Each structure stands twice: as structure tokens, then as C-alpha cells.
Amino acid sequence: MDFDEAVETKRCYKCGEVKPRSEFYKDRSRSDGLDPRCKSCTKAHKAAWRKANPEKHREYGRKWRKANPEKHRERFRKWAKANPEKHRERKRKWRKANPEKAAAQKRRHNRKRSMERSSRVREIVPEILRLEGDHVALEQLAHTLAKRKDFRNLCWMSADIEDLAVRYYYKEEEL
Numbered sequence: 001m002d003f004d005e006a007v008e009t010k011r012c013y014k015c016g017e018v019k020p021r022s023e024f025y026k027d028r029s030r031s032d033g034l035d036p037r038c039k040s041c042t043k044a045h046k047a048a049w050r051k052a053n054p055e056k057h058r059e060y061g062r063k064w065r066k067a068n069p070e071k072h073r074e075r076f077r078k079w080a081k082a083n084p085e086k087h088r089e090r091k092r093k094w095r096k097a098n099p100e101k102a103a104a105q106k107r108r109h110n111r112k113r114s115m116e117r118s119s120r121v122r123e124i125v126p127e128i129l130r131l132e133g134d135h136v137a138l139e140q141l142a143h144t145l146a147k148r149k150d151f152r153n154l155c156w157m158s159a160d161i162e163d164l165a166v167r168y169y170y171k172e173e174e175l
């Protein structure tokens with residue numbers, strides 16, 4: 001028999017509705033290659049199962065994440081981007097439930113940031129010292145620094161930079 005797959009329909013054994021093939025998940029073990037339940041019935045069935053078996057559902061989730069760390073990270077990134085509010089709320093709850101882990105995470109984060117900052121300062125201070133006395137070059141450097149996002153952090157880290165900023169950048173702003 002020759003048939004057009006696109007228009008072929010099938011009756012869902014659960015809800016009894018006749019729906020197009022695209023409304024059924026594939027199942028190679030079946031003679032027609034389709035799941036006997038339509039997609040919406042399958043989804044409802046799965047949701048009911050999850051509700052009735054929350055522990056098993058969590059356990060499956062844990063196993064899947066462990067077996068597919070890359071996919072999980074990717075899915076999580078997408079979810080977090082689409083649900084910033086929920087993501088914040090989840091982080092807040094996690095911090096409350098895991099205060100020690102959260103403190104360690106914060107320490108790691110702060111250490112990383114302060115290392116980044118001090119390496120930027122190390123990069124710039126010698127430049128200032130080298131240019132000491134060359135007012136034109138110092139002014140140019142101050143302008144470049146002022147445009148940088150991390151400028152305030154740099155000022156906070158180094159008196160030399162703050163001094164430079166006051167002398168050449170803020171002074172000019174006031175004038």
C-alpha cells in the first residue's frame with residue numbers, strides 16, 4: 001500500500017481522538033512505528049507519574065545529569081537565561097540550605113576577582129611609574145583608563161591610579 005505519511009492519521013488509544021502522525025512520538029517496536037498514545041496524552045501520563053513518584057523522578061534526574069553533564073549544563077544555561085527570576089530564587093534557596101558551601105563558593109569567587117584585579121593593577125602601575133613626569137602620556141593613559149569598565153575597581157586597588165585619575169581625569173571634568 002502506498003500512502004502519504006504527512007496526511008496519515010491515527011486514533012489515540014487513550015483519548016480516542018484521531019490525530020495526524022506528527023502528534024505521536026515514534027516507537028520503532030510498533031508495527032506502525034508510532035506510540036499508541038498521542039503526544040498530549042503521553043505528556044499528561046508522564047506528568048502524573050512524576051507527581052505520584054517524586055523521589056524516583058528526582059533519582060532519574062540525578063542519574064541523567066550524571067550521565068550527560070554537558071547536555072545538562074547546556075540545558076541549565078538555557079533555562080537560567082529564560083528564567084532569571086526563578087534562577088535567582090533557586091540560588092537564594094540553595095545558599096540558605098547550604099550555608100557552608102555557599103560561603104566557600106563566595107570565597108573562591110572573591111579570590112578569583114581579587115587576583116584578576118591585582119593582575120590588572122600590576123599591569124598599569126609600572127606604566128604610570130614609567131610615564132612619571134611625562135604629563136602628556138599620563139593624561140592619555142588616564143583617558144584610556146577612564147573608559148575601562150574596571151576603572152573604579154582599579155582606583156580602589158591602587159593609590160597610584162587614583163592619584164593619576166584625580167590629577168588628569170576628574171580635574172579635567174571639573175574644568
Ligand SMILES: [Zn+2]
Nearest residue numbers: 012015038041
Ligand atoms: Zn490522546
